[in-house]
Amino acid sequence: MFGAVLLIALPVVTVTGLLSWVAYGPRFGQSMPGDVAWLHLPYFDWPTRPSWIYRLNQGLHVGLGLVLVPIVLAKLWSVIPKFFEFPPVRSPAQALERVSLLALVGGVLFEIVTGVLNIQYDYIFGFSFYTAHYWGAWVFIGGFVAHVVVKVPVMVRTLRGRSFMDVMRQRVADTEPEQRDDTGLVATDPAPATVSRRGALALVGGGALFVAVLTAGQTTGGFLRNAAILLPRGRSYGDGPNDFQVNRTSAAAGVTADQVGDGWRLTLLGGDAPLEMTRAQLQAMPQTTVRLPIACVEGWSTVQTWTGVRLRDLQAAVGVDSIDNAEVQSLERAGSFNRVTFPANQFSDGDSLLALQVNGVDLSLDHGFPARIMIPGIPGVHQTKWVRSIEFRQV
Template identity: 50%
Template sequence: MARSLLPAPDARGPFSPGFWRSPLRGTWFTSVLGVVLLAGVTVLFVTGLLSYAAYNPDLSPVNDKTPDKGILGFYLFSWPTDPPWLYRLTQGVHVTLGLALVPVLLAKLWSVVPRLFTLPPTRSLTHALERISLLLLVGGALFEFVTGILNVQLDYVFPGSFYPLHFYGAWVFFGAFLAHAVLKAPVAFRNLRRMREGGEERADGQADALAAPRPDPPTVSRRGALGLVGGGSLLLLATSAGRSFDGPLRQTAVLTPHGGPEPGGGPNGFQINKTAAYAGIRADETGEEAWRLAVTGRSGTVRLSRADLLGLPLHSAALPIACVEGWSTSDQWWRGVRLRDLAALVGHDDPVDVFVESLQRRGAFRHAALRANQVGDPRSLLALSVNGEELTPDHGHPARIIVPAAPGVLNTKWVARLTFGAL
């Protein structure tokens, strides 16, 4: 019988170094991926914290989706209104970069997977702590990327609310990531210096701890493998970034779907996340005869019809809408009553926080709160029309909030009540 040309499988399985035979694994390959992740994950962490701050979570309990955050909320500040595209930029970068880094993360985990099967599991207390931090790093990375991708895809299959899960998970992951980076970054940069000097292998004559002791014949070089990883990242970038733009580029974003139908043409022909039907809005409660806006403040409550609101001084502002899922629109021309004018109508000459209530019956953020600095911005409106046309039901008719630089869910649609100074 002819002898098989394939190597016999190692009897001890993945716990034996001989089990791992890919010629691509090596310190240089892992170092390149690690340096890319060091930069990319740092940007993801910072933009993620900014996204959380944009919700003004200290306006408890209305906007606070992560109770008992304690010292983890040390950095929180009143979210600014300038530049008006701030949230569009930070969240667009966060989501698009997160998707583009998926191939890099998977390649990095593949490159070090033999380390997870080393024997003995621990050799010392220091080694045990390193192994624990590695488990937190790998588990945290997978958790953050998986929950983030599911949120972009609007598949809320994880238990509980996305906001606290992603927030707490980010701190666990980044803590482990920071510890790992402090330990491994010097080695990674030394290896990159050697690469610039013309070699991929260790220059000190020691064995490459990540290289297979008995590698199979190569079918692609390590540089070729990095090219495949980079090509995968560019493909994900090209098929997701378009949701941050209008026009033809939007059709290229096949990997970042959204909640509502594709917008049609005309003045109201831009992105919709929640439709009136999804939110449970009935036509009989938004008609001219039925709908009244209740505005409450220091001097009491006034009730205003759309005709009453149209009789007040109207102002216009060009503002985008940006959502946590990563999509955004370009500037739309909104027209309506300034929030600070409505505050003054009920006795607040100086801007104060406002509690906004919607007719919405289903979905998250049926209520929202805005900071005094947001109320005081002259571009913050209770919008009645957009791009020269009355709001459609899906865009929040009879009235909606629009605030510069605020996350989309704080631009409440189908507004029923504004309570100034209640927080």
């Protein structure tokens, strides 16, 4: 039963993780790690619709990944005698199986440990999380595929050999050990049962449900938000218009109030000549209000109401008819995301804004004052704050 659950759920966690890599824009060199040779999904420009697509992707990747932790541990516990067989290898076929098992178990435990530390912003492992997590995923994928090929027939045969409903009705007193076979998992002289199979499934399922309650609120919001007590960005931050999660403060980014004062100008490039605009001039342009999420790679998200100038209106203002992509530069000091490149489909969406306000008030400095990018459906880290310039790159 544990294997059947993992057979369905682990591919979801894996695929959503790989899609997150695509969402960062590998054709612009923005995904981490950058050079993965042929170990990647086909490149495509990440869509903006539905606007919650990345929120769903990362909610599934992180949330489901955490929910599966009790099930993974229970699955490993159920087959633990296999790890200590002696001699460990009896044939070439078994040697291949043991190698795949090492990749499977080592890979899934590595992904769980580094993933949990990452969402807690605890990088005690001393290496790049993104690089290690990506390559670790492919090690796990190799082990998983090999293990599925070998073990699915065993799983199907075992599930068919016993009625699930009959097992669910069994009490502890009626619980008998499995018939001995060549798996080596049944004790030679088993002691009387202390828990039924129903009880074991309930214990593990209850643990998974408990983790889900502690996790889901970071993505769904609502009344479950207050239950996300284990996640640093998962709880409510109050009712104020700017009082919601901040992933990177202005102090951490090296942006000061002096830089965003009256002397701030937005520079638009790509037309016949650069165009500079003050915040007052931007406010004088037609304003659009949309409700969009910020969805972080760590799994948390928040939905707010943003007001600002459509990015395609800024493109028209600089006199550019069509673009292949656009580069946004931030006032943030040099780092991985002080420059972000967006494909044309993201910049031309009708809800893509240079946001000047949130929830009816001006942005706070920590949320990107004087202006930030808000585009539907993309990773939150690309919703660039403290925008300094936009360069429209023509086809």
